[in-house]
Amino acid sequence: METAPDYAVERVQDFPVPVGELWSxxxxxxxxATWLGDELELEVxxxxxxxxxxxxxxxxxxxxxxxxxxxxxFTWWTEHLDQRRxxxxxxxxxxxxxxxxxxxxxxxxLIVRETAPLSSRWALHLCVLGFRCVAGART
Amino acid sequence: MDAVFAALADxxxxxxxxxxxxxxxxxxxxxxxAFPVSRQAVVKxxxxxxxxxxxxxTRDGREVRxxxxxxxxxxxxxxxxxxxxxxxxxxxxLVRQLGPR
Numbered sequence: 001m002e003t004a005p006d007y008a009v010e011r012v013q014d015f016p017v018p019v020g021e022l023w024s025x026x027x028x029x030x031x032x033a034t035w036l037g038d039e040l041e042l043e044v045x046x047x048x049x050x051x052x053x054x055x056x057x058x059x060x061x062x063x064x065x066x067x068x069x070x071x072x073x074f075t076w077w078t079e080h081l082d083q084r085r086x087x088x089x090x091x092x093x094x095x096x097x098x099x100x101x102x103x104x105x106x107x108x109x110l111i112v113r114e115t116a117p118l119s120s121r122w123a124l125h126l127c128v129l130g131f132r133c134v135a136g137a138r139t
Numbered sequence: 140m141d142a143v144f145a146a147l148a149d150x151x152x153x154x155x156x157x158x159x160x161x162x163x164x165x166x167x168x169x170x171x172x173a174f175p176v177s178r179q180a181v182v183k184x185x186x187x188x189x190x191x192x193x194x195x196x197t198r199d200g201r202e203v204r205x206x207x208x209x210x211x212x213x214x215x216x217x218x219x220x221x222x223x224x225x226x227x228x229x230x231x232x233l234v235r236q237l238g239p240r
Contacts, residue, residue: 009222013230015237025237035232055225095222112230114222 008115019101019108023069026099026110044072052076064096073098146191151176152184156193156207164206166199 015022025031029050033040037059042050048063061076078092093116100111147153151174158173159165167185171178185205188194197204 007219009219009226011223011226011230013234015234017237022237025233035236036229055228110230110233112226114226116218 008113010114011112013110013112014104014107015110016107019103020069022101022108022110026101027066027072042074060091069101071098071100146187146193149184149187151180152188155181155184156188159194159205159207160209164197164204166202166204168202170205 025035027044029040029042029044032042032044037052037054039053040050042048042052042061042063044063044066046063046066050061050063052059052061058079059076060079061074064073064075066072073096075094075096077094079089080092082088082090095114095116098111098113098115100113102109102111147156154174155170158170167178167182170185171181174181176184185194185196189196189205193208195206195208197206
């Protein structure tokens with residue numbers, strides 16, 4: 001039995017393109033660079049790593065799992081300069097992102113899910129206290 | 140290693156914290172009857188929760204009043220809002236590229 005995420009953001013978006021085309025958009029480095037962030041370099045293979053600049057933040061990325069044509073998951077975390085130690089950086093709590101693509105009658109569907117794992121300190125507070133928050137929107 | 144994790148590993152401590160969250164601040168004397176342990180044990184649990192930053196203690200006459208800290212939850216709620224808005228922006232860019240449904 002799969003354990004429900006303690007809290008997660010989920011988005012579902014349909015596209016009028018074949019599932020193969022959507023898969024390329026979410027798994028090809030050059031195509032990811034056009035929408036996932038303002039700057040992106042990512043080695044898309046299990047264990048591959050990269051860096052994304054988005055919304056004024058620098059994120060480090062490590063690819064976890066890749067099922068060709070179906071799903072891609074990675075862990076990422078923000079990285080800030082340490083105010084107290086020049087040159088050093090501080091890592092934010094890691095979260096896990098999963099892309100799942102599916103064919104539909106009219107094209108394809110992308111499901112994006114970002115979850116805060118138990119290891120991240122603030123997620124722990126919530127899950128142990130019995131809260132479960134899922135913020136999602138279907139389009 | 141992680142004080143928060145250690146503090147929450149114990150079921151009685153989780154229950155004490157949950158009660159403070161739901162019913163508001165309370166003294167150890169008021170809390171103790173709700174748990175199958177002594178008042179002294181409840182005070183000890185509150186001390187561990189306090190060391191982990193999950194509970195604050197304020198002196199109230201001869202007793203100490205304990206309150207759950209809710210900042211971690213506010214932090215989590217703001218994460219949910221921010222992460223949601225970021226995905227909306229990213230998906231809007233992808234929609235522009237691949238076309239809407």
